Amino acid sequence: MLKGFLDRYLERFSWVSFFLRLFQIAAIIIIVVGVYNTLTTAKYTNAQWVTLVFAGLAQGSIYALIALGYTLVYGILLMINFAHGEVYMAGAFTAVFLANYQAESGFLARSPWLAILSWLALAVVVSTVIAILLERIAYRPLRNAPRLVPLITAIGASFVLQYTFRGFYGTVFRSYPTVPALQGTVNVFGAQVPLVQLVVLIAAIILMVILYFFVDRTKRGKAMRSVSEDHDVSRLMGINIDRIIVTTFALGGALAGAAGIFNGLFRPQGVFFFMGFFPGLKAFTAAVLGGIGNVRGAFIGGLLLGVIESLFPNLILEGLGIPAVNQLRDAFGFTMLVLILIFRPQGIFGERLAEKKA
Amino acid sequence: MEEKPRPTWQIILRSGILGGGIAAYLCLVGLVEAFSERFLIGSFLTLGEVMLVTGILIAGLLTARELKDNKILATGSSLLSGVVSSLPLILLIFITMLFVLRPEILGATYNLRDMFVNLSPELVEILTLGQGLDNLALGILLLILLSALMSLLGAAFVLLPRRWSLGLISGIAWVLVIGIFSDTVSQIVRQVAGQGMIRVIFVNEALTPQAAVIIFAIAFVTGFFSVHTRIQTRWEGIPQTQQSRTRMILLLAAFGFLLVLPWVVGLFLSQALFTVGLFVMMCLGLNIVVGYAGLLDLGYVAFFAFGAYTMGILTTTGSLGRGGLNFWMAIPFCILVGVVWGLILGFPVLRLRGDYLAIVTLGFGEIIRILALSDWLAPFEGGAQGVLHIPYPNFLGIIFDSPQYMYYVVIAGGLIAAFVTIRLRESRLGRQWMAMREDEDVAEAMGINLVQTKLLAFAIGASFGALAGGVWAARLGNIFPHSFNLLISINALAVIIIGGMGSIPGVIIGALVLVGMPELLREFTEYRYLMYGILLIIMMLVRPEGLLPEATRRRELHTGEDENFEPVSQQPVGSDR
């Protein structure tokens, strides 16, 4: 009886599951030990932790807005729009000139909100136009090609956009002007949180809600969801799928443009032609983290990634006695991604794409 | 779907604006000005000028192509579209004048050059053909004239009788290619014919006018008489047996040529060939993972790094050294480490599919790079300071201290990799991989152990990457973590897809184009990536199946030309449960 049971168990024993389980347990132990050690040494004050969380949320809301573009496009075309980070860069890099001009001319000081809105408008327009051009030139002709082909044109487009803007605007690092109206801090749970971080977070949430209602309630939004399920049947409904796809790219572009301005408010420095690449990667990671193709998932994934990056190296790694933890931040972010995907192969909110269909 | 004939004026306007737009883009991005002093022929044709007229040429070409049935109409129209294409450039001149050079005219308060750095006085000089703002009217007139002429030239490619246009195209193309690659060509000329010959052909990196004329003439003649097609028809006329014998001889000759190549092309080109060979080796490995097993891996650089670091740490004579092996003894360890890490990294991603796999592997690549860089692991592998003092390989007393020797190492490595790949492709394992690529679930239902099959793909693929990394480290003599960036993964992936996924000759061609070409285009510095990007897009648009696709895929893509074609078996799975 026991032998039979053992045989049966051994026959079903899977090294993969065993190791993955082991891996999960090890990861949890490491995290717990790290957190425990860090917190018991009390190196940081509570206020410092809160500061880090909010900085992470603000950063995360920028990831989230870019991630929405990835996820929307992925939902409809099942392709990774690798050049989306560059769409974000295009808007931010263009609007910086307007911003600096307005700062010099005193307009920014006179009517800051109008000024910011005008930057937003410019960045959104530029990013949207770039996104639409991208679709038209690099993706549309390849809509029925094998899956990896548009990935390569996307990579190519990413290079082209980077070096086009480098050629246009030069190699100098630019900065957004500081907006006096957004300076200052707000007291949150006893910590002084910079106002601008809250503004960015709230603005991103508002945009997200608008997008959600657009996709969920409007005719265009429903058409987007239809197209994401089946192109041919959508055409039979009278949906012009080209137009829907362009709409999707435009929406993603607009959100990326907005993200560029928020980034400029929250962290004015470092505006240059390569600024889109890493945020693009991170946003892509965030989209996968949340479950690619899922609007809500992308947003939550973005915020989560921002907080993970900001908080966790100090919280976990430092407690393990690792030197120069912030250097490992990206590695840590990706490790968390791997961990989460091992627990949930479809991402946090993703549908069970990975479920076997037989 | 039907091509509705457009009215002529629309064609003229469209292609004119498109061509002029391209020209203006090249101006704005700085290419025109950056190469305005890079002479191609003597001291009268610069690369910048060539760039400027390219767009206009395209305008003429497009116009003429749409109207080619009526030659007179086409000629006139392309002339007009040339004029149209000069409009964006004229606009550029005026913008530069009003917002940069003479802001006082409109009282502009913003110097547009702060934004568009290339709106410079030099650009105006170039665009007005040297007339500048002082003779603006004349300059613009000249520009329009030039545009019209160049547009006509573009139209000529289409409208001339086939032979003439072939001759013209091949003549112009050859002169341009030799002029642009003067550096490379002179390296070869130096090795073959000595310094004296260079003085005849090139003057200060540009072709001498005489040389240009001669090259043009030769190329024109070969184009005109279509020597290429003639040889081909002659070749097809040869009986089959003789053909295969000739082919064999040609193959042997090619191989012999391959062997002496580094000594013909000199140091620098050998280095370029070495790099190409290295990528071939690496991409053959990636090809197994992506091309055969269908697992999208964006972090292949990790294995390259493992190989390089293994080689570095095992052989270095510096303080990080462990083992003190020589190159040949360390190579098996590189491969072993590759295999082991292929298994380790393959493990957690076994259950992931498609794009989830892509981002996780990309993450692995980054994790490995960051860890290599970290202060945390620095005591073991050098951190930011890298691993120095990696000795050159030593073979029977010959020290492989130049790319010319290392070239043979990569050739040997590449041959082994190709051999293993071919053998595996035609084996049971190869079929397992391809079945898995086609349909993972069904493959499993056929009794294929997915875990084993996937891990083998990762491990074997990784071993090639690690081998390449080891060879690379030995050539470089020192390695730094910054070298192992995402770009290598991307480049490797692009090579196999541009080459034609799953095809071994495709990998070689892909590596030559995507790795070799940029080496030769070093002169273009920051514009290299721009060109690389444009190249990727254009190649994929023109040949989505890759340059030399695997036979089966080629068949598939050709039957799948119709946009709505859906193979029966790929229709969505019904949800009967």
Add this chain to the structure above:
Amino acid sequence: MAPILRSENVTKRFGGLIAVSNFDVEVEEHSISAVIGPNGAGKTTFFNCITGFYVPEEGEIYFGGRTIQGLSPDLITKSGIARTYQNIRLFANMTAIENILVGQHPRLKSSWISSIFKTRGQQEEEALALEEANRLLRYVGLTGLGDQLAHNLPYGAQRRLEIARALASQPVLLLLDEPTAGMNPQESAEMMVFIRTLRDDLGITILLIEHDMRVVMGISEQISVMDFGEKIAEGNPKEIQGNPRVIEAYLGRGAAAGLELETRSNGN
């Protein structure tokens, strides 16, 4: 005779949805059995439970006397179960011969290392495998189409190729998911004959899902009817046709009447 396949109380849920509920079935060796039921009744899910793609939450599946549920699909295939799919799922970009060779996978032994060095054993095995693949190709009537890419084959040929691929693993039990879907009555009749031959020639036990009642009633010895994941009836064709629950939930009066007529005439 002992049943070769036996399921006891198999239950499979997806979230809140119960796809298969307490399903029992017994398949006799060398028999032809069928599972029928309306669309979405859980028939294919049940097949997936047998082949290991889904692990049922409850119940046991016995094959050849030992329990198989929880084993991975490849092990189940190796133990002697092969299947085809409702929507043909061939390896579209591989040739017909390659498809069959993949099907032979569980029977081949040579390792990948031996294929790099092309050892004698490996070469012999490959040659035999190729011969066998060609034989199967002929057996299903696709002589000469071996080098065609699977997705370029006509529909009927794809169906047959899929069966050849399933046969290549030399299964004891063959699961056919709607083998006559998309066929006209004439082709269906041919397929019926073919399925019967498979059983008679090769001694394979066959379990099929089918909507075409003429086929089901014509060749099955045992039929289980599923509705909403539950077994509502079981028996030979006659019993099923007469079962009022089946008529109400699945067959409908008209169809049942028509079938009855037909079986009677067939019987004569």
Add this chain to the structure above:
Amino acid sequence: MSILVIDNIHTYYGKIQALKGISLEVEEGEIVTLIGANGAGKTTTLRTISGLLHPRFGTIFLEGEDLSKYTAHEIVFKGVAMVPEGRGIFTRLSVQENLDMGAYSRNDKAVIAKDLELVFSLFPRLKERRKQVAGTLSGGEQQMLATGRALMAHPRLLLLDEPSMGLAPVLVENTFETIQAINDEGTTILLVEQNATMALSVADRGYVLQTGEIVLSDTAENLKQNEMVQKAYLGID
């Protein structure tokens, strides 16, 4: 008057020719059925009419207007709706949203509401489940939804591709009753069906396709009596 006139269309999948000169006509108010073996080109014909495929040669006229210059979504505006093979409902949208999508081409809110009532009267089950996500419907309900969705476009010509496929026999009868009912409301129907017996029982006329060509066309009654049809498609020896 003929609502649809197809003249000699040739459709290709890449290099493979699927239709080799199909010509057929559908009169206003008729039910016309296409029968034939799998791969004969029935679905291809429907996809060509609906614009998902484009004929390489030949013309398709809908009430005198050439359809071949329009793309699929424009053809919907011309009054042609199609229920694709396998139903093709949007599984992640709710039943109501699926029906909304059917009316995507229209803006006349009042008439849409009326059509919705009509659909609900034809398929009361859908009304009960209008908030439910369509993917959780049973096979029969999905077929109802697909048909109802096509009706929401208020088509003059309805193309039905294998409506009985995969349905329990008990539902097949229902389905054809519904088809008849829709036709009675004045919608012209072109029906592709595997189940030739049922198809010919509701249809006025029928065409028989073999490997991309029409080999036979006649009234449904005559086809039922045709020996070849009986043997190949009706299963009567």
Add this chain to the structure above:
Amino acid sequence: MNKKVFAILSLLIFASMILVACAPAATEAPAEEPPAEEPPAEEPPAEEAFECDDAIGCVELAPDDPVHIASMLTISGATSFLGEDSVGAIEIAIDDRGGTLLGRDIQYTSEDSLCSAEGGQTAATKVASDPTILGVIGTNCSAAMTAAMDTISSAGLSILSPSNTAPTLTLDDPAAGGTFKPGYFRICHTDFFQGAVAGEFAYNELGARTLATIHDGSPYADQLQEVMANRFMELGGEVTFQGAVNVGDTDMRAVLTSVAADSPDALYFPIFEPEGPFIVAQSSEIAGLENTILIGADGLLVDSFPENSGPNAVGMYLTGPFVTGAAYDEFLAKWDAKFGGVPPSGFHAFAYDGTNILFDAIEAVAVTDADGTTYVGRQALRDAIKATADYDGVSGKVDCSDKQFGEFTSKGDCATGEALGVFEITEAEVDDGNWPPEVIYTP
């Protein structure tokens, strides 16, 4: 299939045969290259022909040939400002001579060595494969030089670097990590100098007793902060934190929070743009850093830095090359005339001096024979550069003789450490665009 195997095997065998056969011949090949072996003038010489007896060969310039020099600098990518800075200085040095040397035109080839090992090596093979090149200016980044050194040295070239600062480059003892090969010269100061200056400034001048450092994972920054921290500890200070960020990071709050945990007196971050400005700007948000003095290094000595960093940059310090004097002012005037504005980085003076030293050395060793052919001995050229002492350059005194740093002997180091200073960023730089800032400390 068997045929294929046979073919591949035979190819392999063939390949190895050729490899063995070719190899010895090939090693001889370079030896044949120097024109010394073949008597340069076969036609009846009017006078006695020049005989090149240089140990590593001569460069032979026919009467019409230009004097060919090259540079290997980083002119693309994120560090291109370094390359632009050096290229400009080289061009000015060439202009200063009217574009001619030895009565010939100067031909100048600029190669891109990027800022990486592989880039350096590729550029080196390119330069080394052109036998007409006499000397090279380069590289900007130490990693590139480490990989290029061997190729350059074995090709007999002399290379003078304007901005390599890694100490290992000039140490010829491999056991100590040295990678020196003959032919390499460095005009700028090594990290030994700059790190020490920064450490001394922080400890002595600012009175700091606790220090934190941040590097960005570049070999340069890592090394420099290490030297600085060591010097600081030698003086008696305490290093509370040594952290790192990554190139491309934008959010520095986390690392700054780690720094702030100990509230050090000074924070040294010898990194580049844009990460540097992020640290400066975001440090104002972090509680615990209010009294910490920020110190950057030459990587941030760029005119866009104050504007990008914003008001928080006021009162911070930058260590870096400091050159002054009338000659330098003259140089800046030439720059402004030729390119407009000021050089984008701080190493132009070294590039300028290096080019001039190379030209002087060429002039010193060139021999022209009767038929107008000029010979430049490669070893002689190296020796001549090496012999440069008490050269009064724009960057101060240059002396290329061997030097001693503690236990290490360095070869080819020409800098004397004179040209270093600490700059203070004030409101003038941040608000009014003044550049370069005031120097407040020199060693």
